[in-house]
Amino acid sequence: KCPVLRLGPLLIISFPSVRPKKRKKNINLMAAMAALRPLHWPQLRPPGQRPATTPPAAAGATTWRRMAKATTSLAPGAPTPSLPKKKVLVPIGMGTEEMEAVILVDVLRRAGADVVVASVETGLEVVASSGTKLVADASIGACASEMFDLVALPGGMPGAARLRDCEILRKIMCKQVEDKRLYGAICAAPAVVLQPWGLLRSKHMTCHPAFMDKLPNFRVVKSNIQVSGELTTSRGPGTAFEFALTLVQQLFGSSVSEEIGGKLLLQSDNNLPRKQEFNTSEWVFHRIPRVLVPIASGSEEMEVVMVVDILRRAKVDVVVASVEKSTKIVASQNTKIIADKSISAAAESIYDLIILPGGVAGAERLHKSRVLRKLLKEQKSEGRVYGAMCSSPTVLQKQGLLTNEKVTAHPGVIGKLTGQVVEGAGVIIDGKLITSKGLGTVMDFSLAIVSKLFGHPRARSVAEGIVFEYTKN
Structure with a gap:
């Protein structure tokens, strides 16, 4: 038996003298110890604190519903300090669906994203599809050299066509796909914008029911949300909250998505009257x-x-x-x-x-x-x-x-x-x-x-x- 001396976390073992066998060199104990992998001791945490976990990838659009009964606040949800700032581009044009654009921007900003609303028109002022007048943060040209964690396209007509005809936006989106970064589209945008640009290849997608026939039948689905690799698509203004929260989940993780979803007061209990x-x-x-x-x-x-x-x-x-x-x-x-x-x-x-x-x-x-x-x-x-x-x-x-x-x-x-x-x-x-x-x-x-x-x-x-x-x- 080997005598053992324990000093705190250090364990010292005294090996007895052993005569080596013939034609074998003596064991170099120091070299053997140097070859051992370093021992990583667990980081001390305050009592009751859970270890950090890596948030899972987006697996659906309904995880936020578990937070619907959580305590709500009128203040915007603050991002976790340790999370890096995520940069998001939301382009808009004349005829963009205002509910889709504004819900996207609002929810993503509540989650802590740095959202840039960019106009594809000559000016920053844009008249949306139902007549709401929005003012963009920047022109699309000013965003051409920027790198974004997510580019999300709102729908609406003729807004989606205005996005499709913007060459600068096309180059930004193609680079986004090439670099395998997140991108999304809702309502008419998957069919009117992404399909002509060839950015739906090998992807499953959904869109507004009025534009389903413009997408490949064998890859189109009728769900409110469809996640296919880096691409997320959705159907219309009525699914914009789910769309935005799915993107929040992909950027920041499920816990942030669920927290924001709870604060948005989305209907989750079917037993309660609306x-x-x-x-x-x-x-x-x-x-x-x-x-x-x-x-x-x-x-x-x-x-x-x-x-x-x-x-x-x-x-x-x-x-x-x-x-x-x-x-x-x-x-x-x-x-x-x-x-x-x-x-x-x-x-x-x-x-x-x-x-x-x-x-x-x-x-x-x-x-x-x-x-x-x-x-x-x-x-x-x-x-x-x-x-x-x-x-x-x-x-x-x-x-x-x-x-x-x-x-x-x-x-x-x-x-x-x-x-x-x-x-x-x-x-x-x-x-x-x-x-x-x-x-x-x-x-x-x-x-x-x-x-x-x-x-x-x-x-x-x-x-x-x-x-x-x-x-x-």
Whole structure:
């Protein structure tokens, strides 16, 4: 037996003297020890801290649903400090689908990505497919020499065709594919942009149902999300949240994707109603309904764009009005939007419905607008419809516009409401008042308005066009 001396982590073994066999050299103990691989001791961690793990590759679009019941916050999700900054390019052009572009940008920025919105037009200002005016961060030419971790193409027509015809963007995307870096496309973009550029070879893909026949039948699938190597494709505005979260998962890992998904308030529990109505009242107009959507710096851009886009698809006359000195505002995730007019100019008309978008800073600036305050007061006193999303129900409460009505709001501010708060459903209608939790519930909110104005058939038709599952209840 060998005597053993243990000194902390050091183990010393004393070997007995052994006569070597004939024709064999003595063992060089020092050389043998030098040949041994170094011993790696586990790094000490504070009690209860889990070891770091490498996030798995994207395996689907539904992992974020497990976080839907998590504690939510109005503040954007901060990236993990140890994660490197990821650079993302989102190109836009005249006719780009605004919901797809803005949801992509908003969600990726919440995850911590450095997102550049680049215009393929001669100027930075772009009029999107439903008339929303967006301002890009840079021209596509300024991005030609940059390297991106992800290039994601929004759809919309003729926006997708404008992207396809941009030679600089084609070269950027081809280099992206050649270097095996992430790229994605949604709605019309897989068929209208990637297919003509030859960037779908040996890939499985999906796209908007109206463009499925332009893709190879043997490789096209009808799923909301399709991941094929470095390529991720999706179907339309109604699947844009899933698309964006899948890209977040690929860039930052499942934990970040699930955290952001939980904060977006996406519907995950099928046992809960998506909307509830109390004190049913008819919203019937014998003309095209006029809707006012006031915005401010700090307004939540996803909410603004979704409600405006969906209502305009339903043939509603929507006016976007800025309460700032300029018609150009910078939204909560730094998306730049140009309103149709100032709130003072908008106040010259009467509206059938006034809708307040959320965003903490934006809601506070809406509350400070004297012109808007007067409009809202008249709206209620005249028995016309009004509504609010996310943090903006607190604006209605501060102005004395909530009495006995049942309401909901973002979980981060719902405790500030003193009235009859209804939790569970994402959308609450009480007579001539409609409120929602905001963010991921805004498509339901917008379609509920369409249903009240025109009936379920038109709401269902609009939902089908954006590839969104519509239910009456």
